[in-house]
Amino acid sequence: MTSTILEMRDITKTFPGVKALSNVNLSVEEGEIHAVVGENGAGKSTLMKVLSGVYASGSYEGVIVYRGEECHFKGIHDSEHKGIVIIHQELALVPMLSIAENIFLGNEHAKFGVIDWNANETRTSALLKKVGLKEDPKTLITNIGVGKQQLVEIAKALSKEVKLLILDEPTASLSEKDSQALLDLLLEFKRQGMTSILISHKLNEVNRVADKVTVIRDGRTIETLAKKDISEDRIITSMVGRSLDDRYPPREPKIGETVLQVKNWSVYHPIHAERQVIKGIDISVRKGEVVGIAGLMGAGRTEFAMSLFGRSYGRHITGEVLLKGKPIDVSSVSKAVDHGIAYVTEDRKTYGLNLIDHIKHNITLANLPGVSRHAVIDDLRELAVANDYKAKTNIRSSSVYQMTGNLSGGNQQKVVLSKWLFANPEVLILDEPTRGIDVGAKYEIYTIIARLASEGKAIIVISSEMPELLGITDRIYVMNEGRIVGEMAASDASQEKIMRAIVRGEGKAS
């Protein structure tokens, strides 16, 4: 026997100038895991904000029926009171407070404002056990990894007697192992009768745990699929409105001479000086070649790339970098850029963009001399450049004067990419270039990568998504614990081979 716990009917939400949601319907049964999928900017997060009361009742049209009664949430407090808890993609934990303090923040066991620490910690221990986290409640949040922080968020939700748990991209920044653990936990909760809504880009996860999938596109509900109809291809077709026969654009590699060579590269941790993060790496990349670096989270891939790019990470950096056979100095970002090296960050909001400035200024930032004379910027030339790259990378915005903070993830990524394309590098390092962006935008990014390679750039792609590496690269390095533990041509690589290299490498390291 199942009954409907939540029904959202004809939800329409308009922002000045934009209709974010139009007549969206969502119906969730008690005790199921209901996935909501859609491209970035499709309106998933807006829908969840409507549900949780972030957008107060009255600011949207439509009806929310929760457990048989019509609800008018005025704020997040109202919805939490009814047992609806949302865990956002960006975790809302205070880093310098303990696990226990975070879980009961604003909700402490206290008498007359005096906190009963024992009660808090006992309850925290019980909650941590439920989510399978073995940590002392007194541990500071800053000292545990992202995966564990996610579990703390869930424990916090449990402390509020949650009946409907909403997870917004919970595994976006988790490793494979942590993701699996989290999904298992969701399934465990389901057995205990809890209802969850899962928002995710990772279709294999959706495939694994979801009982139903609702697809949203351009602010409309497209369809709700039952368990038996769920397949990745079906979801993708529904999400993008066309079938993607091929998820990766075709490419004929024309590989030339070696452009970049890194020899015996070693890096130590910036704070824990005795810890060696990168241990003698040798790699090379040739003209027109796309080289992938595979590995698990924490393998040191980003650290390697950033240390190479003007020593932006780590200390006691040793090793040699050769560009077309000649040693070069990459000890500062501007020197690296001058030598034609560009690094497109994995974290575009923190390291990639000035979110309070518009597209035009962001695109030219890494190459201001390219639009100026005697340090005076030529406004019209800058505008022409920005419009040119907007067209080339297909940035969707009203104009180049739109703030980058208001763009969707895929379009933000295209702005960061444009910035580095305009710097005209010979070697382009792309760190997780498609993280958190939707299927349609991914294809566009792959197309840009393919085009750059055909223009003769040397490209390094760091990615945690193995199918992506297999689909777009020519050669793959496998990295683990700061070392290169394998190298293979993409044509005879497979997910199994990469995993085997990682496991073998782990054996060697210990």
Add this chain to the structure above:
Amino acid sequence: MSTESTPAPKSGVAEDVPQGPRVAVSALITNLREYGLILALIAIMVFFQFTTSGTLFKPVNLSNLVQQNSFIIVMALGMLLVIVSGHIDLSVGSVAGFIGALAAMMMVIWPLGPLSNPLVVSIVCLIIGGLIGAAQGYWIAYHRIPSFIVTLAGMLIFRGICQALLGGGSSVGPLPDGFKALSSGFIPDVIGPLTLIPPTVNAAGKTIMGSGLTLHMTTIVLGLVAVLAYAYFGLRARRTREQHGYQAEPFTLFVVKTLVTSALALFLVYQFASYRGLPIVLMVMGVLIALFVFVTKRMTIGRRIYAMGGNAKAAQLSGIKTERLTLMVFVNMGVLSALGGLIIAARLGQAVPAAGLGSELDVIAAVFIGGASAMGGVGQVIGAVVGGFIMGVMNNGMSIMGVNVDWQQVVKGLVLLGAVVFDVYNKNKG
């Protein structure tokens, strides 16, 4: 990949500025918000013009207004860059006081011989101001000590040195006339005065002060040249835009804007001309304002400062040397604090231990009233200048009205809060 001066694709042209009949209206609305601050200044001026029964716009008072507030505006130019880059400088009042004291000692007390010449002393003082900025900026930029703390220390240190230099509570003066001209002097009339109405002569054969109308012709000519240049460059920029296929702002709006600005400027020029001409300090200020507008709007270094304030990590990873840039911002602030200190000393004609005391707050308030964000990355030079004038006009107007100094502070505080609340509210709505 070709990156150099690619001609704009046609598709970009259409998107550059929205087209259609609503353009004029929407442009007017955006521009109204942009000019809201200037309108506020004009409203405040008109208000005080009435409440002071016309004293505010009297030529003598306008000169006073400029001479009393120029140091705030000069320092606000530097403070704008500091705040845009995401920092704050609390030491500017103390640095100004210290430099004033140093200048006085060099010119009056210490036997420096020919080196006590006002020009030499001023240059030395500006250099020392730059060094002070570098010393503070060094800790902020390279050791990541919060600017609030470094400059709070600087505020205490330089006020202390200022007082010690002057030997306790005494003041040092009088300063030479050549130096005082920086604040109280007027540009010489190289063209020669034009007497429109001869002054009335009284029975004793002496002219009555303030009677008649004699115009300072150099001031008039300079004013006309400036207004014509403003209109010419505005037109030329429009034409280049259109030649490259981009749409410029609606022509009517441009004409109205240019006419209003020119009329206002000419009115002020006329007022100055009918007194003793343009104050030297106004010229100094005008040149600096123009320079800083150019640097922030058109030069790569200005763009980099905004990028750094908007997202320091992203700026650094884009090849911007953020440490050096931060240091330069504080060096610039130090030089302008020193200039502010010289202007204060020149106006008072002596160095006093309390010179510039508390002025850092006026300077910071001017920048925030002008629309800068405390988070960094946002703020305009013109905004800070108008903010400075709003503070100045209120000070001046309320003093003429006879409002008690205590209550003046209350009003200024409310205006600061109101301006920022209005700004934040506006941004959230947009």
